[in-house]
Amino acid sequence: MILNCLTVSGFRNLAEQSLPFSPQLNIIAGSNGQGKTNLLEAIHVLALSRSFRTHQSRDLIRHGAVRFRVSGTLLVKNDECQLAVEQGKDGKSLLVNGSKRDVFDYLGRLHMATFASLQIEQFKAEPEYRRRLVDRGLYHLQPSHLRRMALYSRIVKQKNSLLREAASVYTKATAELLDVWDQQIAEAGAKIIQARQLYVERVREKLKVQTNGFTPEALDIKYLAANEISSTASLEDIQSQLSNRLTNHREREIRLRRSLVGPHRDEILAEVDGNAIQRFASAGQQRSALLAFNLAQMEVYFDAYGEYPVFLIDDVDSELDAQRMNQLLRVLESKTQIFVTTSKPKLIQAGSEPLLRQFTVVSGRVQRIEV
Amino acid sequence: MKDYAGPVETLIEELRKLPGIGSKSAQRLAFFLIRTPKREAEKLAHAILAAKESIRYCSVCNNITDVDPCRYCSDPARDRTVLCILEEPHNILAIERTREYHGLYHVLLGAISPLQGVGPDQLEIPGLMKRLQEGQVKEVILATNPNIEGEATALYLSRLIKPLGVKVTRIATGVPVGGDLEYADHITVSRALEGRRDFSG
Numbered sequence: 367m368i369l370n371c372l373t374v375s376g377f378r379n380l381a382e383q384s385l386p387f388s389p390q391l392n393i394i395a396g397s398n399g400q401g402k403t404n405l406l407e408a409i410h411v412l413a414l415s416r417s418f419r420t421h422q423s424r425d426l427i428r429h430g431a432v433r434f435r436v437s438g439t440l441l442v443k444n445d446e447c448q449l450a451v452e453q454g455k456d457g458k459s460l461l462v463n464g465s466k467r468d469v470f471d472y473l474g475r476l477h478m479a480t481f482a483s484l485q486i487e488q489f490k491a492e493p494e495y496r497r498r499l500v501d502r503g504l505y506h507l508q509p510s511h512l513r514r515m516a517l518y519s520r521i522v523k524q525k526n527s528l529l530r531e532a533a534s535v536y537t538k539a540t541a542e543l544l545d546v547w548d549q550q551i552a553e554a555g556a557k558i559i560q561a562r563q564l565y566v567e568r569v570r571e572k573l574k575v576q577t578n579g580f581t582p583e584a585l586d587i588k589y590l591a592a593n594e595i596s597s598t599a600s601l602e603d604i605q606s607q608l609s610n611r612l613t614n615h616r617e618r619e620i621r622l623r624r625s626l627v628g629p630h631r632d633e634i635l636a637e638v639d640g641n642a643i644q645r646f647a648s649a650g651q652q653r654s655a656l657l658a659f660n661l662a663q664m665e666v667y668f669d670a671y672g673e674y675p676v677f678l679i680d681d682v683d684s685e686l687d688a689q690r691m692n693q694l695l696r697v698l699e700s701k702t703q704i705f706v707t708t709s710k711p712k713l714i715q716a717g718s719e720p721l722l723r724q725f726t727v728v729s730g731r732v733q734r735i736e737v
Numbered sequence: 738m739k740d741y742a743g744p745v746e747t748l749i750e751e752l753r754k755l756p757g758i759g760s761k762s763a764q765r766l767a768f769f770l771i772r773t774p775k776r777e778a779e780k781l782a783h784a785i786l787a788a789k790e791s792i793r794y795c796s797v798c799n800n801i802t803d804v805d806p807c808r809y810c811s812d813p814a815r816d817r818t819v820l821c822i823l824e825e826p827h828n829i830l831a832i833e834r835t836r837e838y839h840g841l842y843h844v845l846l847g848a849i850s851p852l853q854g855v856g857p858d859q860l861e862i863p864g865l866m867k868r869l870q871e872g873q874v875k876e877v878i879l880a881t882n883p884n885i886e887g888e889a890t891a892l893y894l895s896r897l898i899k900p901l902g903v904k905v906t907r908i909a910t911g912v913p914v915g916g917d918l919e920y921a922d923h924i925t926v927s928r929a930l931e932g933r934r935d936f937s938g
Contacts, residue, residue: 470922510923517924521885527851543849543856546892550885 367477367673368441368703369409376427376434377411378404379730386734388723389441390699395711396727402707405725405732406482406678408436409705411451413476413676414502415460415469418484423453437461440476443673449476470513474506477667477675479660483685489636489656490644496634500589503663504565507670511561518554518629521547525625533623541616548612551628556605558629559591565666566634567597572662578697580690581658582638582651590633653685657694664702674702682706688713745771794826797868799844799861801826809842816840818875820868822894824848824882832880840878843868848886849893857893865894869901876904883910 368389375382379401396402403419407426410418417426427434437450449472450461460472488495505511525547532540566589573585589597592611595604611627619626636643636655643655664674677698682691692715698704699717708714716722716737724737741749745767753763770778794800795807802808809815809829819840821832824847832838845860868874877898881887895905911929912921921929 510927513922513924517885524851524885524889528856531851539857542896543851543893545896546849546889549892550888 367671367676369412369476369676370439370441370446372405372409372412372436372438374405374408374434374436376431377408377436378426378428378434380404380408380428381731383732385725385732386723387703387705388721389703390721391695391717391723392703392705393711393714393722393724394705394707394727394732395709395724396707397709400727401730401732402709402727403482403680404730405727406480406680406705406707409438409676409678410478410480412436412438412449413478415451415458415472418480418482423458424455427453427455438476442475447475470509470516473512474509477506477671478678479664479675480678480680481657481660481685482678482680484680486649486653486656486685489659490652493633496636497629497632499659499663500562500565500569500634503569503666504561506667506675507565508561511558514554514558514561518551518558521550521554522625522628522630525551526623529619529625530623532620536620544616548609551625552605552608552612555608555628556601559595559604559608559632560599560601562629562632563589563591563595563597568666568669569659569662572665573658576658576662576665578658578661579693580654580661580697582654584639585655585658586637586640587659588633588635588637590635591629592627592632661697668701676703676705679704679706681708683708683710683713794846797864798842799826799846799864800829800842814839817873819878820874820876821878821880822865823880824887824890828880840876845881845890848881848890850886850889860890862894862897866897869898869903874903876906879905879907883908 369387370389371384371386373384374380385405394402394405407417407419410416411423411426416423420426433452433454435450435452437448440447440449448461448463450459450464452459452461460467460469462472462475485495489499501511501515505515525544528540528543528547532544566587570587573581573587591604592608595607599607608627615627625631636659638647638651638655641647643652647655660677664677668674679685679694682694686694691713695704695706695714696717706714711724722737724735725732726735727733740746748767748770749760749763752758752766753760755763758766770781791803792801793803793805795802795805795810797806797810800807800809804811816839819838820843821838821840822843822845823829823832824845826844826846829842829844832842843861843865845862845865847855847860849855849857849860869877877894879891879894881890891907895907898905909932910925911932912918912925918926
């Protein structure tokens with residue numbers, strides 16, 4: 367998968383411009399505050415319709431502009447496809463080849479992995495981010511997963527609302543109603559758990575055989591569904607285990623006024639030698655774990671599609687030393703298209719005749735420079 | 738500060754309360770009404786009031802009607818052993834259009850949704866239970882919408898009704914007939930796969 371060309375207007379501090387990218391390595395250089403990361407952010411928005419830095423897409427509109435537009439030409443196995451995301455004051459439009467699509471139909475066209483400091487932090491500290499990493503990988507393989515997650519989170523919202531009522535008055539009628547929502551959580555949740563288990567298992571297998579110099583030895587990924595559901599359980603099994611757990615936690619859920627059982631609370635743990643990296647690993651190991659996880663996800667993706675997703679790396683030199691950075695670029699450039707931002711482009715060594723393009727960003731204006 | 742003369746502003750405000758009408762549509766409708774001849778405006782006002790005054794909910798099934806009980810409930814040709822449960826009166830039309838259902842209806846006037854403060858007490862369930870206890874109904878078809886609120890309502894009712902020994906069925910979900918499989922969304926197709934049936938060709 368290759369992003370051939372990106373056109374931005376009204377986006378952050380970026381000047382209105384079209385950028386022709388290399389199918390392999392794209393280096394985006396510039397001093398701090400010039401707009402390097404904004405460019406990566408634009409690619410991220412094109413892929414996922416939202417930013418990795420803010421949930422408010424309106425914040426991405428350049429000061430003084432009324433809307434932004436990010437569009438790109440995507441080359442998927444020699445077929446061209448035009449994607450565009452437009453955001454005005456009153457809403458967002460997602461377009462594929464010029465026609466509007468809903469979010470479920472738009473997402474999953476430009477596939478992408480992102481490696482940035484913020485993500486390392488999130489990978490370490492936020493269970494929700496780790497679930498999202500798995501869910502994103504998963505909906506590439508199983509598009510219905512996205513809609514299923516949307517339905518599921520609405521069930522949880524409804525149940526939470528009922529739990530807040532139940533905290534003040536808990537009657538037999540409320541119990542009967544909670545039963546109904548629990549049944550829906552068990553049904554919809556079991557499907558999500560089973561899909562995640564299968565996916566995590568595939569990522570684990572890739573981790574075991576990975577020899578790219580980035581995968582810490584004895585790195586393992588575990589999916590803890592409702593604490594103890596076995597990964598070999600059948601859908602009916604998962605559902606009945608969830609139901610039991612929901613019943614056992616009823617009182618606690620009412621006391622805490624929120625839903626505590628189901629895939630929205632599951633844990634995805636990265637461990638080195640059996641120790642959770644969130645607590646026991648060094649910053650370097652955590653960084654490697656996220657990278658290894660990303661690379662393993664890419665391989666799972668490759669098995670399904672026969673090509674790799676594009677790879678974004680923000681501020682590469684702050685996360686990796688020169689040697690490891692170049693080692694990573696060598697691993698990636700034979701496989702996929704890469705976008706890296708850096709303030710020290712000189713540290714990057716070109717591989718064996720890669721198709722390298724370098725850009726510099728000065729005050730939001732991106733210029734291609736010959737290397 | 739108001740943008741328009743008081744009465745215009747009031748008209749826009751009132752129109753804006755209608756479902757599916759935002760500020761812009763409300764403005765457009767208001768200016769259309771102001772330009773129409775007075776007689777037309779009176780006709781509209783009269784139609785609204787007449788509907789409001791003569792239309793009520795059927796005391797048996799909660800359909801909207803001008804005669805009570807409504808024409809479905811009082812039709813002797815209809816099958817009184819089957820009851821189709823719906824969220825809203827206008828859902829009856831969707832079923833009636835098929836001309837294939839000849840049983841009776843019961844409208845709940847909503848669906849369970851804690852987020853909107855709607856629980857079973859806000860729905861027309863007591864009347865339903867009373868009808869079922871009369872013993873004539875042999876099958877209840879749960880035709881609430883196939884979204885999570887409709888599903889919750891169906892689940893709730895089925896738990897309530899099954900102990901009465903009445904057969905409970907739920908309408909099927911799946912791909913639209915005459916359409917192209919390609920245009921159905923993932924979840925619909927995946928549900929249709931789950932709900933597949935034996936097929937004798």
